[in-house]
Amino acid sequence: MLAAAAPAIAADPAAIANGAYLAGAAGCDTCHTDSEHGGQAYAGGRRLQTAYGVLTTPNLTPDPATGIGSWSAADFRRALRWGIAPDDSHYLPTFPFPFYNRLSEHDLADIKAFLESLPAVARPELKGAGSTALLERARAAIAVAATPLPGPWQPDPLHDAIWNRGAYLVAAIGRCGDCHTPRTQIGAADPQRFLAGTSAGPDGKPVPNITPDREHGLGNWSADDIFGVLTDGHTPDFDFVGGAMAEIVKNTSRLTETDRRAIAAYLQSLPPVSRPATK
Amino acid sequence: MKTFAKLLVLGALCGLASANWAGALAADKTQVIKDRQSLMKEQGGDLGAIKAYLDDKGDLAKATAAATNLTETMKKLPDVFPPGTEGPNPEGKFAPKADVWSDWKGFLASRDTAAAKADTLLAAVKGGDKAKIQEAFADMGKNGCGGCHGKFREEIKK
Numbered sequence: 135m136l137a138a139a140a141p142a143i144a145a146d147p148a149a150i151a152n153g154a155y156l157a158g159a160a161g162c163d164t165c166h167t168d169s170e171h172g173g174q175a176y177a178g179g180r181r182l183q184t185a186y187g188v189l190t191t192p193n194l195t196p197d198p199a200t201g202i203g204s205w206s207a208a209d210f211r212r213a214l215r216w217g218i219a220p221d222d223s224h225y226l227p228t229f230p231f232p233f234y235n236r237l238s239e240h241d242l243a244d245i246k247a248f249l250e251s252l253p254a255v256a257r258p259e260l261k262g263a264g265s266t267a268l269l270e271r272a273r274a275a276i277a278v279a280a281t282p283l284p285g286p287w288q289p290d291p292l293h294d295a296i297w298n299r300g301a302y303l304v305a306a307i308g309r310c311g312d313c314h315t316p317r318t319q320i321g322a323a324d325p326q327r328f329l330a331g332t333s334a335g336p337d338g339k340p341v342p343n344i345t346p347d348r349e350h351g352l353g354n355w356s357a358d359d360i361f362g363v364l365t366d367g368h369t370p371d372f373d374f375v376g377g378a379m380a381e382i383v384k385n386t387s388r389l390t391e392t393d394r395r396a397i398a399a400y401l402q403s404l405p406p407v408s409r410p411a412t413k
Numbered sequence: 414m415k416t417f418a419k420l421l422v423l424g425a426l427c428g429l430a431s432a433n434w435a436g437a438l439a440a441d442k443t444q445v446i447k448d449r450q451s452l453m454k455e456q457g458g459d460l461g462a463i464k465a466y467l468d469d470k471g472d473l474a475k476a477t478a479a480a481t482n483l484t485e486t487m488k489k490l491p492d493v494f495p496p497g498t499e500g501p502n503p504e505g506k507f508a509p510k511a512d513v514w515s516d517w518k519g520f521l522a523s524r525d526t527a528a529a530k531a532d533t534l535l536a537a538v539k540g541g542d543k544a545k546i547q548e549a550f551a552d553m554g555k556n557g558c559g560g561c562h563g564k565f566r567e568e569i570k571k
Contacts, residue, residue, distance in 0.1 A: 376562025
């Protein structure tokens with residue numbers, strides 16, 4: 135007979151609030167909610183078309199049987215930092231754990247506190263109609279093995295607090311590089327071309343160069359312009375971003391104004407990379 | 414023999430006509446795509462005028478005219494997506510996804526959503542409350558324009 139264990143320490147409202155804020159900005163609910171079929175937020179069930187077949191997102195609510203209710207803090211940390219599930223299986227990088235690897239211990243714990251505060255939803259595990267996709271899985275394993283996973287992002291003392299906040303958000307929450315950084319031959323992110331765009335992003339579609347290069351990137355954009363696109367998706371000529379970015383804007387728009395401006399300041403400070411997105 | 418000759422002439426004329434017809438269709442398609450692009454640019458301009466008012470760079474009268482025009486151009490959207498007009502925009506950067514036509518109902522639903530948000534935006538602009546206008550503008554951008562672009566538009570490889 136499973137009895138609900140009384141929590142030893144009462145959940146800290148500030149931790150839950152910070153966790154909710156970060157989870158919203160990272161868009162955890164975007165993938166982990168089956169919005170198409172009216173699923174509960176964070177209860178998983180969304181079917182993602184990936185190179186590995188159809189993957190169904192897991193339930194993040196605290197249901198002990200079908201969610202992550204039985205996960206310890208260590209389980210959660212291992213999953214987010216290293217992409218390893220409690221049963222020692224490895225997550226495919228469709229779950230962008232290489233980015234969550236950069237979360238601070240504090241933020242990681244707060245996100246767990248937030249998820250624990252959600253109502254438990256018992257959702258039967260729906261197996262994805264995944265293909266074996268052995269070659270793609272092997273490629274992913276090699277790419278992940280070649281990806282540095284340095285752990286919590288360390289502030290740079292040579293830059294101010296705003297820059298550091300922007301850098302942290304891009305590295306750990308916005309996971310901008312997941313789409314905007316081209317890959318090397320081995321499939322890992324190319325550090326020489328950080329955020330320089332690619333002609334074949336995760337959707338197979340071009341992804342723009344968001345370094346401050348004047349010809350191929352955002353060099354002609356002001357900080358307000360970058361702030362604008364993160365706020366409601368509008369570009370300087372009042373186009374509105376589409377494709378996969380439209381979903382991301384729903385998440386970045388949840389950030390505070392200060393945080394959106396910090397990201398803009400950070401992006402404007404990056405080395406301009408002139409590689410056009412088409413190569 | 415006379416019938417055969419008539420048939421030959423008829424056939425030749427049909428051939429000519431269909432060549433012209435195909436040419437005319439191609440010209441139509443180019444025109445439709447141009448019209449589509451200018452409609453989108455017009456909508457962008459109208460949203461720009463509303464944002465200018467929000468940023469204290471433009472006046473309310475222009476913003477109101479723009480918001481009104483936006484609700485009008487929303488009605489024209491299905492007209493610039495007739496079947497057979499897939500293909501990149503004149504700048505060569507974006508193209509409508511095939512889903513526009515294979516999921517025409519969904520496309521119209523996205524248009525309806527955007528049109529409703531344009532109506533809300535107009536009401537907000539007429540009300541003059543900047544906070545409400547900002548909220549309606551963001552909703553329009555993210556879930557109106559962005560909602561449709563997210564589902565039905567793609568960047569193209571050059």
